[in-house]
Amino acid sequence: MKKSILIFSIILMTAFTSKLMAQATENTTAGAKIVAPISINETSALHFGTMAVLAGSPGTCVLSTLGVRNATGGVNLSAQTPTASNAAYTVGGAISTTYAITLPASIIVSNGTPAQDMTINSLLARTASAGANGLTGTLNGSGADSFTIGGTLNVAAGQAAAVYSGTFNVTVAYN
Numbered sequence: 001m002k003k004s005i006l007i008f009s010i011i012l013m014t015a016f017t018s019k020l021m022a023q024a025t026e027n028t029t030a031g032a033k034i035v036a037p038i039s040i041n042e043t044s045a046l047h048f049g050t051m052a053v054l055a056g057s058p059g060t061c062v063l064s065t066l067g068v069r070n071a072t073g074g075v076n077l078s079a080q081t082p083t084a085s086n087a088a089y090t091v092g093g094a095i096s097t098t099y100a101i102t103l104p105a106s107i108i109v110s111n112g113t114p115a116q117d118m119t120i121n122s123l124l125a126r127t128a129s130a131g132a133n134g135l136t137g138t139l140n141g142s143g144a145d146s147f148t149i150g151g152t153l154n155v156a157a158g159q160a161a162a163v164y165s166g167t168f169n170v171t172v173a174y175n
Helices: 002-020
Strands: 039-044 051-053 059-063 069-073 075-077 087-092 098-102 106-109 118-127 136-138 144-155 171-174
Touching (some): 059 075, 069 075, 118 136, 136 144
Antiparallel strands (some): 059 144, 087 144, 098 171
């Protein structure tokens, strides 16, 4: 009987010990991919061109991403210089990669007198790769793309005759 208990104890201990020592090892891989940094270069500044506004009627100058200007309200467009131009940019980076464009909600342009500032809003971008307005583009097989920006300039009634300017940030980032 003592022998049976001893044998049973040895079998039981062997069973638990083998389970506690059971393990497996898998050789696996790790890696990383480094892509070319994305870059942006301005090739043309955003300019709404020359215009006049009636004393009692505010309005807007809308510059499409294709460079077409339209006026509303008391704004009258002129062909005098400087003429309208879209902001235009080239983008470079990893081939066949999509990227996102981030535009500001608005831009302030000033003639130096804060009370006469004008706001540019409703900014839109149009990438060459998409061929339509949107905030996503795709770098081609050479790692390049381009885009233009248009928007709406809000002009107050009787806006002071002056040259207005301002700055804004445009950001591109890989998706």
